[in-house]
Amino acid sequence: MGSGEFSSGSLEERLAAEQARSAELERRLQEAQLRLQVLVGKDKHGALNLDTPLKATAAAAAAASATAATEFEFDSIESALVDFAAGKFVVVVDDVDRENEGDLIIAAEAMTPEKMAFMIRHTSGVICTPMLGSRIEQLNLPIMVENNTDRHRTAFTVTVDFRHGTSTGISAADRSATSVALTNPNVTGDDFLRPGHIFPLRARERGVLERIGHTEASVDLCRLSGLQPVGVLCEIAKDDGTMARRDYLEVFSREHGLKMITIADLVKYRQALESKQ
Numbered sequence: 001m002g003s004g005e006f007s008s009g010s011l012e013e014r015l016a017a018e019q020a021r022s023a024e025l026e027r028r029l030q031e032a033q034l035r036l037q038v039l040v041g042k043d044k045h046g047a048l049n050l051d052t053p054l055k056a057t058a059a060a061a062a063a064a065s066a067t068a069a070t071e072f073e074f075d076s077i078e079s080a081l082v083d084f085a086a087g088k089f090v091v092v093v094d095d096v097d098r099e100n101e102g103d104l105i106i107a108a109e110a111m112t113p114e115k116m117a118f119m120i121r122h123t124s125g126v127i128c129t130p131m132l133g134s135r136i137e138q139l140n141l142p143i144m145v146e147n148n149t150d151r152h153r154t155a156f157t158v159t160v161d162f163r164h165g166t167s168t169g170i171s172a173a174d175r176s177a178t179s180v181a182l183t184n185p186n187v188t189g190d191d192f193l194r195p196g197h198i199f200p201l202r203a204r205e206r207g208v209l210e211r212i213g214h215t216e217a218s219v220d221l222c223r224l225s226g227l228q229p230v231g232v233l234c235e236i237a238k239d240d241g242t243m244a245r246r247d248y249l250e251v252f253s254r255e256h257g258l259k260m261i262t263i264a265d266l267v268k269y270r271q272a273l274e275s276k277q
Contacts, residue, residue: 076261077261077265077269081221083258083259084221084222084259085107085227088110089105089118089119090105090261091103091252091253091259091260092214092218092221092260092263093246093261093262093263094212094213094262094263095212095263095264100245101235101243101244102236102244102260103214103233103236104119104122105232106231107222107225107227108183108230108231108232111176111179112176113171113176114172116172116176119232120234122237123237124234124235124237124243127175127179127199127234128198128200128215128234129179129198129230129231129232129233130200130201130202130216130218130219130233132202132205132219133202133203135230136200136202138189139182139188139192140189142157142158143155143157143202144156152213155215156199157202158195159196159198159200160192160193160198161178161192161193161198162181163190163191163192163193164191169198175197178196178197179230179232207219207223207270208266208267214233214263215233217266218231218232218233
């Protein structure tokens with residue numbers, strides 16, 4: 001990740017990046033159309049190929065699916081931790097039968113206004129800061145609602161803004177300052193305004209071994225990297241306002257040079273570490 005990655009860049013550079021991205025998406029669309037032709041037994045001209053045996057068509061479809069599944073390989077947890085410890089973003093995806101989303105995650109102590117601007121630009125914009133219960137209690141942050149009816153029981157607290165050196169709290173610079181302040185052990189609850197524009201989340205103590213969520217994955221990445229156990233995360237969104245799914249996330253990760261991992265792999269990594277202790 002270059003030092004200028006989070007800057008807006010020249011118009012020509014941005015147009016070139018968009019053209020490259022469009023070309024990649026077009027390639028994937030063409031591949032999907034070819035797979036569909038295999039599935040319904042069509043020839044290269046789009047006509048139904050009634051002479052194709054059903055078993056042969058099924059076998060070809062299975063082969064196409066296997067090829068598609070191996071097109072993208074997730075990065076190892078070890079390689080992601082190297083980048084994470086260096087203050088870089090990591091894309092973390094969960095299971096398709098859960099949220100089926102990818103979050104942009106970084107250690108809070110590594111946040112800068114430029115990185116926050118990048119995060120806001122490519123996500124839903126609801127910036128959350130997962131942390132351990134001990135830090136939540138130090139800051140005297142009450143849970144947002146007593147009766148949590150969220151599908152995944154995400155533990156939101158009241159929202160906050162850092163009181164010192166900020167203005168309205170909504171700018172990338174202000175939200176960056178608030179995120180970093182949450183990691184400072186010398187900063188207390190009195191140093192934050194409530195409500196604010198940053199959403200602290202209470203992570204389970206045992207991380208992804210206790211709850212398989214992005215909240216716990218963020219804190220685990222911080223702890224495994226030797227950083228303060230406060231992360232910053234937000235769900236990656238597409239330009240049309242919908243949430244990014246697996247195919248889009250693959251292209252996004254490559255385009256921005258980011259490691260992409262799964263929570264499932266992080267669980268296995270944690271389990272392997274604990275088995276050696």
